[in-house]
Amino acid sequence: MSFFSASTSNSLVNNAAADKDIEVADPPTDSISSLSFSPTADYLAVGSWDNNVRIYEVGANGQTQGKAMYGHQGPVLNVCWNKDGSKILSGGADNAGRMFDVTTGQSSQVAQHDAPIRVVRWIESPQGGVLATGSWDKTIKYWDLRTPNPVSTVQLPERCYTMDVVYPLMVVGTAERHILVFNLANPTTPFKTLVSPLKWQTRVVSCFPSANGFAAGSIEGRVAIQYVEEKDASNNFSFKCHRRDQMPANKDQSLVYAVNDISFHPVHGTFSTCGSDGTINFWDKDARTRLKASPAFEQAPGPIPCTTFNRSGTIFAYAVSYDWSKGHSGMTPGHPNKLMLHACKDEEVKRKPAKR
């Protein structure tokens, strides 16, 4: 089921490289910060440090075409779609949240914070759609997109670093290891606050599709699986990933990279992790295993800042961009900046049936 055509390779040895991932042409001109597929079509919204959001259409064979682009006044930090795929929402370092109307091709400002907006999420509640924006100004604000004022504001203990929503669950990760869990039936008060199940800076949280828990990734090359309800607490666990032995001979000293993103497969409930080490892995949290048939992702030539699945889970998009993991000095001129598409095979993302 070769989804994409195999790219050609005339290397002497490496002739087994079939099904290479496709590199999207005309990628952003600066690092990619965020990826999001439309929930209704294979449109991929891409936020970048070059201040723009680009929308690509991904064809059946993996060919891509740029469809639209709009800008912020500063780097774009996060993008998402609304439920019907008609709007793209984005937040940026310009402290603004913007909405792009796919049908009209117009963008407008819909949210405002006192500090950069780190993350935007669309909440589709029974009462209607609401945009949630999390910012380094230590608030989350809810917007109905019609008025310039937020519907509501939630004070956070610290700067918002990450947030994810699978209605009715919303999880927010902030600086200093705070994690807030909201039941969106009551969106203004945390259902629960906890100290991170990880030891170091929280990098990403991602809700289970089943909305009963979340995965958290940190800079310490570790992912925690955390259930919301106490009764499930026994299922909580964490595991290491995205680490590398510094020297093959010395297992004690490892390079511990940040987990940059966690994406759940929309169908199978497995998930991917990606890191500053330039690797991607697929995992099954229930079997607590790495999916062995993980795609033969080669080590990317740079950090992987973000990943996402399309709505059906057949396409896995990831970026290879500098993620500032080594500070300014890592920002070298020739640093790769790529947007890649990977055709998911079932064995890569499907749970293994339980033995027995």
Next chain:
Amino acid sequence: MNPFLRESSIETLTRDLDSEKPVWPLSCFGPAKLQPTLIANLDESPEELRVKAAEAARNGTIQEYLKYETDKIAAAQATYTNARSNIQALYAHAVQNYEAQASGGTPTPFGTPAPSAFGGGGTTSVFGAPASTSAFGAPASTSAFGKPSGFGAFSGSGPSAFGGASTGTSAFGQSSFGQPSFGQSTFGKPAGGSAFGGGSAFGQPAGGATTSAFGTPASGATTSAFGQPAQGTSAFGQPAQGSSTSAFGQPAQGATTSAFGQPAQGATTSAFGQPAQGATTSAFGQPAQGTATSAFGQPASTSAFGQSSFGKPATGTSAFGAPAAGAGTSAFGQPSQPSTSAFGQPAQGTTTSAFGAPQSTSAFGQSAFGQSAFGKPATPSAFGSTPASGNAGGSGSGGGGGAFSAFAGGQPSAFGLAAAAKAPGGSVFGQSSFGGGAASSSAPAPSAFGGSGSTGAFGSSATSGSVFGAQPVAGTGAFGAPASTSAFGAPQPAASSSVFGAPAATQPQQAPTSVFGSLTNQPSVTNSGSAFGQPSSPSAFFGQGAQASSQPAPKEKSGRPDFAAARRRALYKPGATKYDDLLPPNYMELLPKAALDAFKGEGEKFDWGNIPEWIPPKELRCSVEDGNDILTAAAPLRKPRHFCGSKMLRASSPNPTPHPDGGNDPRVESVLERSQTELVKTYRPRARRPPQLDPKLLSSTAQNNGTSEADADKSTLAVLGHNVLAAAYTDVLFRSATNPAAGFPHLKDIETKLQKSVDGWIGQHEWHESLYDSIGRVECGSLAEERRMLFDIYIGTLFTKSRSSYDAVHDWVKSLVERGAE
């Protein structure tokens, strides 16, 4: 059973901070899952930095960003280094946090349980503000500093507890402490009950003489580090009128009381007022990251501390806890585990300071702290008010400096460093104080540094100037030694366990002499394992062998790996393995040229950077039959290891025959061969002339007069030749020195002589005339230089043609040396 204890231990903490420390430096840290953050206020995500960088780029202030980044990272690293070196206290604090959380258990909506900063129970005030119990000078039980997590224990105190980078003025000194704002018992006031000022230099804990002010677990629980125990007046705040509210432990809402009694405006960001952060971590240094925040004084505008009290003028950074760029560890932090601290020591001290400071003087004596740093000279300095004899920081005392460095852990002295790096104006602890003292490293005998002789290890390396202050950031050489070759720090990886820090830490108090002192006393330091770390390479003796005598000098046995022999042992037997047949028949053609060339190369080993990643073709392996031939041919070949991997070689080796017309010319080949045999004949055993080469050969390689390519070749060859000669010199000299330890100045002599005799030789044999024909003139300043250059080119050419020519050169140089010695 305490579940925390089940999953966390000193070992796990150590691992977390050591081998499993994340690459991203700017992070807080919790000891275990769901546990309160133990080292707080460090979180800054890559994106946040990047946004700053982007803004800076837009505004053209990228340099400022870079400084910010550097400072933040350095501060964070220092914090963790410090935490790591106080792992016991860190762990103890973690346990306390856990217990506080478990018992106190009413977390506010957003808050983490906020264990008090310094280890008081969750409810006790730490630093004390108006609270009933003030940290400074508080009654024992709640003493901020006396507690296990004292000053330096974790948290930022590390970076520079005291050695901040105050840009212009020392927060502590200037306006802050002595300011009326504090009224009664401020820091610097002589007031009887003043915590700082009082009779106690820093650590003279009245009560438990043995306990260090900052950081040691206060054995004498009753003593507050920072303050005289007692006088009952609170250092920091009014005499406790207050009641239950603690500055420190305050939930951030901050509202009610500020750290030091001031209404904190920036309550939430006040170092001291922070909830989890200030709380879980030591108030004192934690936030001390970058410019913006300092432990003691948050950026002026927001810190309770900085604001009104401590840091008033502090330009964003206060002395206490300022950024301390590279500072590895806090001066204050270190000592906490052992029972002796720098600060504590002198108090009871008498003879022994960590470094054998001469007197019973407090390390903090006048000049050091008093003056520049902590207080205006006018008012009794906070720290130095009763400097016994004030000797410590004072000028001549090496010891004084030593005291400090003891704490600095492997890293450069916290004090000096930070100051040097940062403080442009009044150095807090830096130049003026310590550096100064150290600079005049006369090192009186008892001083650690002076050690036994005037040329103590330290003396020598320190000469350059201020030991402590001088050396800039670097983060290396404890005593200003050059980074990687620092005698002292050399083999030590990073900070954590420096020679200096370590011994100092474990130093039993009573030991009259410091580690250094004692060691330097023994002449034996010389050879065997040096206390200060073996020089990592023979040539790294304390920097070039400036010293006459007492350097450890590994005796060099020629340890050159014998590759030829290895090759002889492992010969290829065709057909011995079936895998050979798996190679394609036309494998030779498939191989990239570079790889093929590497295999064909005549050297006995590959050059660094050019090791082919291909299976060696069968055709090019030495089999048993022809192996002998090859070996006999290869045996005399020796590649000087000095050149393997050198840039030079890499640059030239890909095309060892840069001029194919000549290189492939059979005539030239035969000439080459002949000249080599001649060389060997002529220059062994005692050659008076340099290796000979037929001018024709040169013409084939270096001629091409006039083209720039040829010139480039010439200069390349000249550099190569020069280095070959240098290698030969080194080699010869090293071997000829019967006792390298004693003989370096001597060798230097020889080398100079040798240079001369080579020059003389070149001038006197007018062989270079013939080279004009083949090489052409070389543009040079003088005739001598031109000759020299020609000679270098000549040697270089020789070397590219045949590596064995190195031997000839070597022998020739040797002969010159021997002749010179006669």
